[in-house]
Amino acid sequence: MLFQPAIIALLLASALGVLGLLASAPFALDVIRRWDIRSGSERQLQLERRTYLFSTLLTFVLALQLAAVLLFVFNAEKMSGMFVGAMCAVGTLNVNAFGFPALNAKIAVFFLAAMWLAINHIDSRARDYPLVRTKYALLLLLAPLLAASAWIELQYFLGLKADVITSCCGSLFSEGSPTLAAEASSLAPVPAMWLFYGSLGAAIAVAAWHGFGGGKSRSTAYAMAAGSALAFVATIAGILSFVSLYIYEHPHHHCPFCILKPEYGYQGYWLYVPLFVATAAGLAAGAVQPFARIDSLREIVPGFSRRLAAVAANGFALTAVVVTAMIWQSRLILLEH
Amino acid sequence: MKLWLAKQRYLIDFTLASLARRKTRNLGLLAVYTVLVFMLSSVTLYTHALRQEAARVLTASPEVIVQRMVAGRHDLIPPGYIEKVGRIRGVQKIEGRLWGYYYDAVTKANYTFMVPAENAPVAGEIVVGPALERSRGLAKNNGISFRSYSGKLHSFIVADVLPQASELISADLVLMSEASFRAFFDYPVGHYTDIALSVANPQEVRNVALKLAAALPDARPILRDEVLRTYASIYDWREGIVLALLSAAILAFGILAWEKASGLSAEEKREIGILKAIGWETGDVIKMKFWEGLLISLTAFLAGFVAAYVHVFHFAAALFEPVLKGWAVLYPRFQLTPHIDGLQVATLFFFTVVPYAAAVLVPIWKAAITDPDSVMRS
Numbered sequence: 141m142l143f144q145p146a147i148i149a150l151l152l153a154s155a156l157g158v159l160g161l162l163a164s165a166p167f168a169l170d171v172i173r174r175w176d177i178r179s180g181s182e183r184q185l186q187l188e189r190r191t192y193l194f195s196t197l198l199t200f201v202l203a204l205q206l207a208a209v210l211l212f213v214f215n216a217e218k219m220s221g222m223f224v225g226a227m228c229a230v231g232t233l234n235v236n237a238f239g240f241p242a243l244n245a246k247i248a249v250f251f252l253a254a255m256w257l258a259i260n261h262i263d264s265r266a267r268d269y270p271l272v273r274t275k276y277a278l279l280l281l282l283a284p285l286l287a288a289s290a291w292i293e294l295q296y297f298l299g300l301k302a303d304v305i306t307s308c309c310g311s312l313f314s315e316g317s318p319t320l321a322a323e324a325s326s327l328a329p330v331p332a333m334w335l336f337y338g339s340l341g342a343a344i345a346v347a348a349w350h351g352f353g354g355g356k357s358r359s360t361a362y363a364m365a366a367g368s369a370l371a372f373v374a375t376i377a378g379i380l381s382f383v384s385l386y387i388y389e390h391p392h393h394h395c396p397f398c399i400l401k402p403e404y405g406y407q408g409y410w411l412y413v414p415l416f417v418a419t420a421a422g423l424a425a426g427a428v429q430p431f432a433r434i435d436s437l438r439e440i441v442p443g444f445s446r447r448l449a450a451v452a453a454n455g456f457a458l459t460a461v462v463v464t465a466m467i468w469q470s471r472l473i474l475l476e477h
Numbered sequence: 478m479k480l481w482l483a484k485q486r487y488l489i490d491f492t493l494a495s496l497a498r499r500k501t502r503n504l505g506l507l508a509v510y511t512v513l514v515f516m517l518s519s520v521t522l523y524t525h526a527l528r529q530e531a532a533r534v535l536t537a538s539p540e541v542i543v544q545r546m547v548a549g550r551h552d553l554i555p556p557g558y559i560e561k562v563g564r565i566r567g568v569q570k571i572e573g574r575l576w577g578y579y580y581d582a583v584t585k586a587n588y589t590f591m592v593p594a595e596n597a598p599v600a601g602e603i604v605v606g607p608a609l610e611r612s613r614g615l616a617k618n619n620g621i622s623f624r625s626y627s628g629k630l631h632s633f634i635v636a637d638v639l640p641q642a643s644e645l646i647s648a649d650l651v652l653m654s655e656a657s658f659r660a661f662f663d664y665p666v667g668h669y670t671d672i673a674l675s676v677a678n679p680q681e682v683r684n685v686a687l688k689l690a691a692a693l694p695d696a697r698p699i700l701r702d703e704v705l706r707t708y709a710s711i712y713d714w715r716e717g718i719v720l721a722l723l724s725a726a727i728l729a730f731g732i733l734a735w736e737k738a739s740g741l742s743a744e745e746k747r748e749i750g751i752l753k754a755i756g757w758e759t760g761d762v763i764k765m766k767f768w769e770g771l772l773i774s775l776t777a778f779l780a781g782f783v784a785a786y787v788h789v790f791h792f793a794a795a796l797f798e799p800v801l802k803g804w805a806v807l808y809p810r811f812q813l814t815p816h817i818d819g820l821q822v823a824t825l826f827f828f829t830v831v832p833y834a835a836a837v838l839v840p841i842w843k844a845a846i847t848d849p850d851s852v853m854r855s
Contacts, residue, residue, distance in 0.1 A: 143717025145521060146820060148724075149827035156835055192759050193842040200834060211827065214820050222706050222713075264760065 146215040147297050153208045154290035160201035161283040164194045168276035177268050191272065195260055198279065202253035205286070209246045209416075212293075216243075217400050223306050229397035231308035238296035245289035250416070251423055252282055258424035259431070262444055266436040274431070309395030329382040329474050336378030340460045343371035347422065347453035355446030358429050364449060365426025371456055372419040375463075379411070383463050386470035410462050418455025421448040485768075488761075492768045495748070506737050507777055513730050514781025514829050515788070516723060516796075521821045522785055523794040524716040526813040531708040533814075534646050535701055539673035540682050542699045543689060551697075556667030558693075565674075565688050567681040573669030575658050579623065579651070584612045590662075592655045600656045602636040608648035610638045625661050633657070719797070720828070727828065731836040738840035749844055750852030762845035770837055774830045782825070790815045 167190060176184055216229035216239075226232050233239030256278055263271035327335075346367045350360040379396045387399050387407060399408035425448040432441040496503050543562070545552050559573055576591040588609060598604055605615055615621060615635050622632040639647045658664060674689075676682050679702075686698040741749075749762055788794060790813055 143714050143721065145713075145716055145720050145828075146824045148717065148720060149824045149831075153827060153831065156831065189759070189846045192763060192845065193839065196763055196842060197838055200838065204831065207827075211820075211823055214823065218820050222709055224702075224706075 150208060150212060153204050154293055157201045157205055158287050158290050160197050161286055167194055168279050171276045172273050175272055202257055205249050205253050209250045212246055225306045225308055227308045231306045234306045236299035238292050242292045242296040245292050249286055249289045251420055254420035255424050255427035258428050262428050262437060262440050265440050268436050270434045270436050271431055327381040332378050332381035335374045339371045339374035340456050343367035344453050344456045347449040351446050351449035355442035361425050361429040361445055364422050368419045368422025368452055375415055385474055386467045386472050389470055389472040414455040414458040418452045421451035424448050488765055489768050492765055507773055510777035511781040514778050515784045517828055518782045518785035518825050519788050519794055519797055520716055520719050522789045523797055524712045525818055525821055526816055528709055528712045529816050532705055535705055538701055540676040540701050541674040541685055543672040544697045546695055546697050554669040559672060565685055567676055567685055568674050569677050570675040572673055574671050574673050576670050577662055588649050588651050590651045592658045593652050597654045598636050600654045603633040604637045604652040605635055606639050606647040606650035607641050607644045627663055631661050727832050731832045734833050734836040738837040741844050746852050749847050750849040754849040759845045766841040774833055
């Protein structure tokens with residue numbers, strides 16, 4: 141089923157990403173071996189000029205991956221009409237064994253790309269490019285991941301057969317089936333709410349503390365990164381366990397994808413976009429901290445980290461507000477007072 | 478943040494002024510870009526509207542249709558067959574349908590003759606679809622004769638013409654009474670063409686089909702959902718094929734954009750040289766070029782998309798209609814319902830802006846690393 145416009149677009153984005161990283165791999169090796177900022181040789185001059193090309197190229201490629209995650213989910217959602225048994229994105233992703241791995245790989249690439257872009261950003265602002273080597277070494281680590289993600293995605297799209305009867309959210313997220321998603325779905329609402337609001341509150345508090353401290357404290361930055369990761373997991377668990385129930389006003393429908401459907405006013409995007417942005421910002425703040433002591437970055441990292449903290453705190457706060465509003469609006473009574 | 482915004486604003490200002498200085502060149506690129514977006518968005522808008530239309534039309538069709546198969550071919554439903562289906566839980570209504578095709582040598586087209594379940598015309602009268610009204614020049618109370626397959630001539634009075642609004646499904650339709658139908662086709666008494674079942678609960682449809690298949694091994698149940706899915710896949714596939722063919726155009730456009738971006742004029746080179754001499758960094762020049770690309774892309778995208786919208790919904794997609802719509806002698810005329818879909822816009826953006834950005838990346842960098850002294854000296 142490759143001749144679907146959105147699938148062609150996604151494969152195009154993946155191919156561009158893999159090609160871009162492949163093209164920059166030899167350059168990355170060259171930089172790691174030969175980079176010497178103090179030298180005024182012809183080769184160093186050339187390397188310096190080329191870093192502009194490759195950092196622009198990689199910014200483009202990785203930004204494209206960020207957009208591709210959204211398109212991937214959007215497309216899975218739309219294609220659910222074509223498979224017997226599929227009612228939302230879950231059914232489409234379940235058509236073969238590569239669907240959910242493809243989504244997870246894309247999300248992983250999304251966060252890693254965000255972290256790399258943050259490191260690239262501070263490096264390009266420092267006068268002596270102190271992180272060039274680190275940056276390109278990290279890129280060489282990122283390249284196989286991106287290629288793997290593209291390969292899984294291709295396998296998934298190649299394996300999309302319209303005659304497969306797939307199972308949808310009703311069976312995947314029902315309590316009692318032996319999957320992680322089902323475990324999270326069967327989490328009782330009260331502990332899930334504690335976990336959700338607790339971890340979001342903690343993430344907001346740590347981010348605010350870090351931000352108001354001028355972004356200087358390294359330990360709070362790491363705490364913010366850890367808090368963001370935890371808040372991300374807790375929010376997904378919370379959506380599975382209770383948020384979805386309130387949105388559908390149905391005590392047993394735990395699907396995290398149906399909320400993206402037009403029937404529910406695309407509410408899911410209100411929830412997921414701030415969550416992903418905030419988590420990426422939190423993780424990025426952690427990713428730039430190891431380099432905070434480098435001389436030329438001493439001035440740059442705290443300011444950048446402070447801004448990331450503001451994005452993370454506001455994003456998580458927005459997530460919490462959106463969830464609370466959804467619960468408020470709902471006519472479902474899950475907890476008796 | 479304010480500083481950053483102000484910087485971007487000045488960059489955009491500067492870029493716009495610099496674009497305006499080379500009007501003809503940029504307008505050429507913009508025109509090609511717009512045409513590309515126009516073609517791609519016409520295709521996607523049109524197929525999407527067709528898909529919507531098919532779905533809208535099929536919502537009123539019965540949930541399950543049962544055909545009897547003999548040696549793998551569609552055969553008539555014999556007397557007593559409907560009783561054999563018996564009572565299946567969940568089925569609201571079960572009825573035999575009578576319909577068939579008739580080839581009219583005058584218009585060289587096939588008509589669908591059908592006996593409606595309700596409000597059938599009286600014997601000797603027919604109700605015709607709008608396309609038939611046009612092709613045979615019929616009006617209410619006119620008489621018309623058809624030569625049946627047995628060679629006999631049958632005359633009918635046109636009692637009514639079906640409304641234009643239903644043309645997509647009724648273009649070639651001729652409605653008549655059961656008696657006329659059986660007489661015209663020499664249809665054996667008690668036989669039907671197929672059986673239509675209405676099922677109230679959509680989740681029961683598959684179970685009903687399974688029970689039918691078990692009770693009547695020679696029957697072929699056709700589900701409405703399956704028909705819908707098939708339509709969706711067909712239109713998606715057609716759209717995909719056209720887009721794949723147009724990918725050559727995308728590639729050509731990419732090459733053009735590359736050429737345009739790398740063939741810097743001497744004046745432009747001097748401009749960049751001077752900018753760098755007065756303190757712009759390579760990064761700033763790249764940013765300026767980035768804004769240039771973005772402005773051109775967004776303008777072309779918006780203009781192309783709006784033009785495509787007008788083309789599809791006001792001019793019935795005259796350019797792509799033959800490929801995407803399919804073909805028939807009595808093709809229905811119909812107005813498509815305007816509909817814009819978020820996924821389609823996002824996909825289009827991926828198809829047009831991303832190749833452009835990828836194509837101009839290297840030329841932009843080459844322009845940006847120009848040495849001020851080498852340019853000004855030459």
